[in-house]
Amino acid sequence: MALIVQKFGGTSVGTSERIQSVADKVQGFREQGHDIVVVVSAMSGETNRLVALAQSMQAEPSPREMDVLLSTGEQVTMALLSMALIERGCPAVSYTGSQVAIVTDDVHTKARITHIGTERILNDLRHGRVVVVAGFQGRDEQGNITTLGRGGSDTTAVALAAALKADECQIYTDVDGVYTTDPRVVQDARRLDRITFEEMLEMASQGSKVLQLRAVEFAGKYNVNLRVLHTFQDGPGTLITLDEGSAMESPVVSGIAFNRDEAKLTIKGVPDVPGVATRILGPISKASIEVDMIVQNAAEDNTADFTFTVHRNDYRRAVAVVEQIVADLDARGYEGDTKIAKVSIVGVGMRSHVGVANQMFEALAEEGINIQIISTSEIKVAVVIAEKYLELAVRALHTVFELDREPIDDEGV
């Protein structure tokens, strides 16, 4: 007898048949005696259809009207799912973000939730109804429709779970949980029963795409038990939860994340004087280009090499800015490389174990893989290597940190 918020994404509700399956699933939970709030996305393909319509009207559609338009996507799904539930004899009622009310700021197309009304939902739950809520959308203080941007439905689910003090927030996806690393790269990759918010955040920010960063942050902040599950396969999924201080028993490294999304730029022979970093990163940031890793190496001649990575999509624009910087700073020149990859080991266990980074570097060296950039946090070590070594590196690290072995106490923590 728990209060559960369940979120089903666009693929899970992509066809009439799938909505029917979701209804079966929801009804099953309800028959176990649980109170259920369901958050739905637009049916897959619907958002693209609407965006195409918008672009046939306006090259850059008005953000306010775009939100009005896109918010219809979830509204269709929520009505259909409610009908499917009612057809099964399961009382259900659907609400838009405005109706709930999910109140946001007024930044259209990427609004942030400021407040959630719970009275209406709690009243329906008391009356035995399943409440179906449109994900991704809300309204501002003036009643204008807003949307939360990418991954917004995950955020809606987590925020609702927090506001309703739900026992669990279940995110249904097309994977059956969070893995030690991508199973397409490492065959022995293992589903994790648990992972901490911090680890999940690092995994997500390093390229593991299971959950949106913002939803995980939100869940961590409000201590919402978050579970990732497969929509159409039964299984326990992965519970994302607080670090309960059991790091002593936990494995040192919980997972390996990687991505091929970045490109590297090195400005060579810049004057090694205070303020030079700003004179390089200022113009880059002004061009709305986000920088991930940054390294500066001083040389003996009072010059330095300055290296940073950007998203590959921004590479061309970044090169144009860098050419100007080289001229302005009278630097020796620049080099660019788009054939890089980032590999990260993540784990709260690192906090209490020394030498983890070194163990990583050794493993890569043994495979003859050169490390180009290193970046560390308390629970993560990330390295940039040549893209061609990516799979080799991930497999080697997966073995070295024994991620293929079931930890003895994992299930029981």
Added chain:
Amino acid sequence: MALIVQKFGGTSVGTSERIQSVADKVQGFREQGHDIVVVVSAMSGETNRLVALAQSMQAEPSPREMDVLLSTGEQVTMALLSMALIERGCPAVSYTGSQVAIVTDDVHTKARITHIGTERILNDLRHGRVVVVAGFQGRDEQGNITTLGRGGSDTTAVALAAALKADECQIYTDVDGVYTTDPRVVQDARRLDRITFEEMLEMASQGSKVLQLRAVEFAGKYNVNLRVLHTFQDGPGTLITLDEGSAMESPVVSGIAFNRDEAKLTIKGVPDVPGVATRILGPISKASIEVDMIVQNAAEDNTADFTFTVHRNDYRRAVAVVEQIVADLDARGYEGDTKIAKVSIVGVGMRSHVGVANQMFEALAEEGINIQIISTSEIKVAVVIAEKYLELAVRALHTVFELDREPIDDEGV
């Protein structure tokens, strides 16, 4: 410098290109200095698509959820039209029925408007914005989404025009106005510059489909100047307005309406005693079958023949009820006829002219057309005839009442 409410139906906004054309039209009015509120329907085809989705969930979809679903149709159109206007440099903002607020009762799928908030719209107009409002929808007192049923967008437009005290409510359609009769039947049919609410109501209820009955009633009640125009052809259309007491100058008959939608049933030899009409119409009405015309003829043997018409779609069901009634009343039997048509002459001028009905009967007799049922109101005479004579009858009446001739004072009234 007027305040104009303009309504564009599903065909007028059926494609991106058409929405662009509507935007051109609206912008043109705004450039003339008018304040414009636009009411839009769902793009043609969209409602059918949504209904099909609903029926794939539930054989008889939940009315509340159906309203949630269908209301997305207009929401899509209103966002797209706003974008198209903004793209033309014309400030625009769109609102759902809930946002306006168009408050209705809670009868889902056929709600009635109880109140309209105007503050928000008036504020936008003051700021020089075109306001685009979703037709067909509102919300009940509890904030649940409702829809107004068939022709609801016309009603929204008229209700908004009344609430805003607009100078005119323009209904854009695929015809360029109200005609003396259907131009497909009578080549000389003439567009009317003006028609009164009462005439329009009779025309509509007798089968002329230009406007929804409810919208005309509403316009009459609140004295909203209603104009019917063609979306994609320029022209003055037809103004539907109050009877300004100019009937003396007006033509006697303004138009001829007709339909082939009805079927006739006669119960023969029922006992001619008080209460027999109720014993016949009671069971018919209980079966939710609507009866239009009713005639009872007493015979000499203390029995009577009882005749009534129903919609052809209800004919089979009506026959089943009638068979039971014949048995219950011990009547002599029944006859049915689906090959009938109804022809009506309509005009406020009838009030001050005697003998109009007789003129009609004479004209039909001259063509050898037998009249089966007659029904009259203050400004209408309707007759049922054999369906095969329909065109002949309409043409004869159109000539007899000189509807092909432009009235001298029509334009200037």
